[in-house]
Amino acid sequence: MAKLPTRRGFIGGAAAAGMVAGAGISGLPRRAHAAGTVNWLAWGGHVEPAGIKDFFDKTGIRVNHIGMGGNAETFAKLKLSGTSQYDLFEADGLWPLRYHQEGFIEPIDLESLPNVAKNMHPEFKKIPALQVEGGKMLMVPWGWNPTLLVYNKKKVTTPPTSYEALLDPKYKGRVGFSDQHEFMWPVAAMLLGIDNPFKMNKEQLNRAKDVLIRIKRNAPTITKGWNEQLRLYVEETVWIGMSSPGRALTIQTSGGPPMGTETPKEGYYGWIDGDILVKGAANKEAALKWIDYIHTPEYVARNFKRLQRGTANRAGAELLKSQGDSELVTANLMDQPGIALKMRLIEAPANPEDYAAAWNEVMAAT
Amino acid sequence: MTARRADIEVHAKGQTSLWGLFPMVVVQIALFVVPIAIMFVYSFWTTQNYQVIREWTLANYLVFFESWTYPSVLFRTLWMSAVITVATLCFAYPFAYWIARYTQRWQKILLGAVVLSFWTSGLLRAYAWMALLGHGGIINKSLMQVGLIDEPLSFLLYNPFPVILVMTYFSLPFAAITIFASLEKMDWTLVDAAADLGSNPTKTFWFITLPQTLPGVISAAILTFVPLMGMFFVPLLVGNPSSAMIAPLVANLMQAFQLGLGAAMSFIVALVVMIIIAAAWRYIRFERV
Numbered sequence: 170m171a172k173l174p175t176r177r178g179f180i181g182g183a184a185a186a187g188m189v190a191g192a193g194i195s196g197l198p199r200r201a202h203a204a205g206t207v208n209w210l211a212w213g214g215h216v217e218p219a220g221i222k223d224f225f226d227k228t229g230i231r232v233n234h235i236g237m238g239g240n241a242e243t244f245a246k247l248k249l250s251g252t253s254q255y256d257l258f259e260a261d262g263l264w265p266l267r268y269h270q271e272g273f274i275e276p277i278d279l280e281s282l283p284n285v286a287k288n289m290h291p292e293f294k295k296i297p298a299l300q301v302e303g304g305k306m307l308m309v310p311w312g313w314n315p316t317l318l319v320y321n322k323k324k325v326t327t328p329p330t331s332y333e334a335l336l337d338p339k340y341k342g343r344v345g346f347s348d349q350h351e352f353m354w355p356v357a358a359m360l361l362g363i364d365n366p367f368k369m370n371k372e373q374l375n376r377a378k379d380v381l382i383r384i385k386r387n388a389p390t391i392t393k394g395w396n397e398q399l400r401l402y403v404e405e406t407v408w409i410g411m412s413s414p415g416r417a418l419t420i421q422t423s424g425g426p427p428m429g430t431e432t433p434k435e436g437y438y439g440w441i442d443g444d445i446l447v448k449g450a451a452n453k454e455a456a457l458k459w460i461d462y463i464h465t466p467e468y469v470a471r472n473f474k475r476l477q478r479g480t481a482n483r484a485g486a487e488l489l490k491s492q493g494d495s496e497l498v499t500a501n502l503m504d505q506p507g508i509a510l511k512m513r514l515i516e517a518p519a520n521p522e523d524y525a526a527a528w529n530e531v532m533a534a535t
Numbered sequence: 536m537t538a539r540r541a542d543i544e545v546h547a548k549g550q551t552s553l554w555g556l557f558p559m560v561v562v563q564i565a566l567f568v569v570p571i572a573i574m575f576v577y578s579f580w581t582t583q584n585y586q587v588i589r590e591w592t593l594a595n596y597l598v599f600f601e602s603w604t605y606p607s608v609l610f611r612t613l614w615m616s617a618v619i620t621v622a623t624l625c626f627a628y629p630f631a632y633w634i635a636r637y638t639q640r641w642q643k644i645l646l647g648a649v650v651l652s653f654w655t656s657g658l659l660r661a662y663a664w665m666a667l668l669g670h671g672g673i674i675n676k677s678l679m680q681v682g683l684i685d686e687p688l689s690f691l692l693y694n695p696f697p698v699i700l701v702m703t704y705f706s707l708p709f710a711a712i713t714i715f716a717s718l719e720k721m722d723w724t725l726v727d728a729a730a731d732l733g734s735n736p737t738k739t740f741w742f743i744t745l746p747q748t749l750p751g752v753i754s755a756a757i758l759t760f761v762p763l764m765g766m767f768f769v770p771l772l773v774g775n776p777s778s779a780m781i782a783p784l785v786a787n788l789m790q791a792f793q794l795g796l797g798a799a800m801s802f803i804v805a806l807v808v809m810i811i812i813a814a815a816w817r818y819i820r821f822e823r824v
Contacts, residue, residue, distance in 0.1 A: 522584075
């Protein structure tokens with residue numbers, strides 16, 4: 170006999186649906202059962218409309234892109250509404266482990282995808298933390314970047330060697346401060362000598378919060394995404410902050426000042442993002458075909474020329490070089506995949522309630 | 536017509552009008568009562584490690600009140616919203632008055648122009664303001680080019696000033712149209728009579744025009760104030776990082792799966808807004824009496 174939903178279950182379900190809407194999550198995907206369709210929950214920057222069209226022309230498979238927010242927001246969305254509406258979604262760093270714990274993921278044998286097997290840097294095919302049984306990967310790596318200190322060479326005349334520079338009163342109103350807390354907690358933790366920024370206890374989190382508040386007081390604004398950061402560096406509103414070597418080059422080539430990049434003595438974090446196959450995806454075969462397609466050198470070159478950051482795809486980087494974009498490849502470390510494996514990666518916080526409360530206190534602080 | 540028949544007709548009319556209210560009641564319940572009820576229920580639940588714990592507790596409300604962080608941001612939001620509401624009314628009233636009184640031929644075009652701003656996304660309009668006010672924006676660049684300033688004017692962006700400016704701009708159409716409607720309905724012969732009896736324009740405005748349009752002004756204030764309390768992107772984009780408003784903090788909590796605390800904060804804000812509306816509504820009714 171079919172089990173009737175309980176009153177509590179009904180309230181919970183209705184409330185969950187309401188909360189999804191309340192959190193500003195919009196753009197409902199089409200149902201995943203539609204034949205020849207891939208429902209791809211992905212960051213907008215990864216989408217090349219010309220590639221989607223070409224893929225459709227070649228395979229008859231439609232790619233339905235659904236815009237994605239941050240890692241925690243996406244995790245919340247999938248927890249509340251389930252994964253059945255999607256075939257593929259994306260994540261950063263060690264977040265795939267969190268999804269794996271929840272049973273959302275079907276690991277992928279990267280060697281079974283011809284373009285991935287042939288074109289990807291070997292280092293990215295076997296990232297130890299993201300590998301599971303039988304050598305399968307939880308995520309198909311796409312882009313990556315270390316997060317280092319970047320600075321305006323005209324205004325910051327002594328190259329900064331430590332995150333301490335972000336607290337320096339002489340840079341008041343000139344420091345970049347991102348709304349991506351995953352990249353801000355490591356700065357505070359490393360300044361305090363705390364080993365794992367994502368496993369801080371309440372006392373450590375409290376101290377880290379105070380450090381971030383001090384950095385925030387040096388910032389003109391809290392930046393929302395790369396485009397805003399780029400504008401602030403180009404206009405010379407912001408002189409120093411955290412980003413990648415490739416993006417320092419982008420600032421210069423966009424008419425900004427000469428930029429420098431330094432590795433902080435405290436260490437650094439970074440990210441590797443990629444695509445994840447939903448466990449029991451309704452359109453699994455089509456989804457795998459799409460992943461394989463985006464790892465063609467042509468799609469990769471087009472996307473990374475626009476995005477300007479590191480790629481996990483060797484053939485794509487080589488195509489960019491052959492197209493005369495060697496400077497872009499070098500600045501974005503596309504030919505040095507070994508660096509990606511040395512980076513410490515962002516991850517899901519162990520105690521998200523404490524992190525969310527602490528971050529809100531950073532945001533609310535005067 | 537007998538009294539009995541009249542009674543029956545009135546009763547039947549009453550029933551018909553009640554049925555006529557049915558669609559509105561459904562919409563009200565679906566769009567107002569249900570979301571508030573969901574939010575209310577969630578505000579008594581907590582989350583732990585991305586799991587909703589469906590056990591009734593006041594913990595989220597205690598979090599709100601146990602430190603000064605959230606109340607101080609709520610007070611700041613109330614204060615900013617009040618300042619922006621006053622600023623909006625100060626611009627909207629003369630503008631609406633001018634349209635109602637002096638632009639008979641162009642009235643429809645001018646009102647259309649007011650509504651026109653709604654055709655563009657609010658986010659895009661906020662970005663357009665950033666392009667105007669930023670260090671590399673048109674205002675700073677022009678002033679530097681003509682030699683009036685050497686450095687960009689820092690108060691133009693990432694300060695309370697642009698928040699007030701941009702949010703006033705966003706609120707102006709709502710307020711102007713509401714005040715215009717009440718000016719349209721006003722009995723202008725009283726203004727003419729006051730002038731004939733020797734009253735000066737200021738006195739006429741204070742004692743004739745403003746009292747007659749006060750319900751419209753209060754409605755405009757409510758229509759301005761309420762959305763400001765929940766304004767999310769303008770303070771984030773153009774405001775000072777040290778002057779946070781409440782809506783972005785609620786959004787942070789929702790995005791981080793802190794649904795209970797986010798709901799409790801939303802409910803507290805909603806409650807404050809409802810109290811303010813109730814007070815204003817009471818005043819409007821009192822004025823009518």
